[in-house]
Amino acid sequence: MNKVSAREVSNTRGGVLAASLLGTCVALACGTAFAADASHFSKSTAMPRTQQAAARGAFSHHRGAGPDGTPACGSITITQSSTQTITALNSISCNGNGLHADNSYFRAFDLASLGAPNGLDVCEVQVGVEQATSTGAAGQPATINLYTTSAPFPSGYPGSLTQIGTSSVTIPDSATGSVYAIPVTGSAPAGSELVVEVFTPSGQADGNSFFIGSNTDPQSGPSYLLAGDCGVTAPTDTAAIGFPNMHIVLNAVGNPAGPSDVIFADGFDVVGPSTAPTLAKAFAPATVTVNANSVLTLTLDNSSNAGPATLAADLVDTFPSGLVVATPSDAATTCTGTATATAGGGTLTLGTGAQIPAAGTCTVTVSVTSATAGSYTNTIAAGGLQTDLGNSAADASSVLVVDGGTHHAATYTDRATFITHVAPGFYENDFADLSDSSAAEPARSYSSGGFGYTVDTVPTPDDLWFFTGVMTTNGSGDQLVVTFTSGAVTAVGGNFFASDISGAPIAGNAVDLLLSDGTTETFSTAAATDFRGFTTVAPITSISIDAPNAADPADNSWSTMDNLIVGVGD
Structure with missing residues (x-):
């Protein structure tokens, strides 16, 4: 199988756009996660055969009728899809191990050209669902947002958008292979462009997998995707990221601008009063x-x-x-x-x-x-x-x-020599508790022998990544920061190096170390056994590890450490 680096797709070890951002669905029919590195990522689990059969069945949508044959809530349905077919394994999502990260899907409707010249009082959005698989059949949380825009979408995003409606829902697993109706209200005036967003927050913590429904049939406007974890930080035409045949099925239903009745299905809650951020x-x-x-x-x-x-x-x-x-x-x-x-x-x-x-x-x-x-x-x-x-x-x-004080940190490049300058009773951690990660890990704390510390990442917190016995970062732009929480630490050392996507040392890549007292040390990676140790006069509160790569604009290097020693210098 061909591979792409996580940096090419998302700048993280754990975020991967299903299939590939390079333009083809390599060795799979979309609808699945593309393995950026087989030891850390996997394809998403294909939908069950019964769901595939349902997804293959075409659904014929008619004005004035809902997807399940019940009366629609409004007299006007706007769509850019020539059919309502949901094609199995046609859609992509930003996901890790088949469990989706944050994804937003958009369509932008020019009301005047789509049968609503007087504007539209939206009462329902109909969302194609290719696959919805949740732990315990709990369903997929989703948010439907309605906007009008002051410039042709997606120009000026997000400042050009004005939100006119939102609804928080749970999409059941049984919606797989169907076009699912979701009540939401909002009034788009005459002559406006209505933008509909389907936002599915990360399902990775809950073990959820969601792929929006799509097909390859003609569409009258682009389908858009936004997935920040995979490097797509603004709504982008799916064709522009290599998936021209992913035509999202997403419709809006309503009445000519003015009052209208809304039929709410059981189980849906329209968002109430907001809380200030x-x-x-x-x-x-x-x-x-x-x-x-x-x-x-x-x-x-x-x-x-x-x-x-x-x-x-x-x-x-x-x-x-x-x-x-x-x-x-x-x-x-x-x-x-x-x-x-x-x-x-x-x-x-x-x-x-x-x-x-x-x-x-x-x-x-x-x-x-x-x-x-x-x-x-x-x-x-x-x-x-x-x-x-x-x-x-x-x-x-x-x-x-x-x-502004004067500091006198001594630096050591040999572990044995460093140990002779550390008082007995120091704490050495070989990180034997760590095993290979499958998603970003939160900050981790350790303590022993009167010494304690927390390991985290900056600028993105809780973005650690583990290989067996090795501590590193998920995002290549992150630094490791060890913050000492107990004990008067005046000695710290360990193996520090720059690693690639698979955790292997990158020979020649710089490593920058910074102690809280201002002591700095920069050296080039040679091996995973590269050692640096420091003893200081006054206690230090932290050490940060950075592995920049000035020669690589994509910065495909990760800050990495092992065998951390904390104690008191002589």
């Missing part, structure tokens, strides 16, 4: 030396809402005097939108129109530094995060300490 921030590490960098992370939390939250104004973080954006800024966001920060400047901005995902969180990160020792309190006041679902109710604040 919250905002938090943190520096990592929280203590640095003069001119050393710390990563500032803003976390935007919309977990209480079934629909996405859209920024109604710029989110601006203004730093206290003396704290500035580092060079390079490394400004980035996992939100749908753009983060901006100018090296040497004093602000970080997430632009108006950016979106926080439904029932989820996203982050904005930037590297900061200071030439002056001191304590810097960075605060965004209550109300600083303004969204269409409400404004943040509390201050978001964090403190960065810039230490």
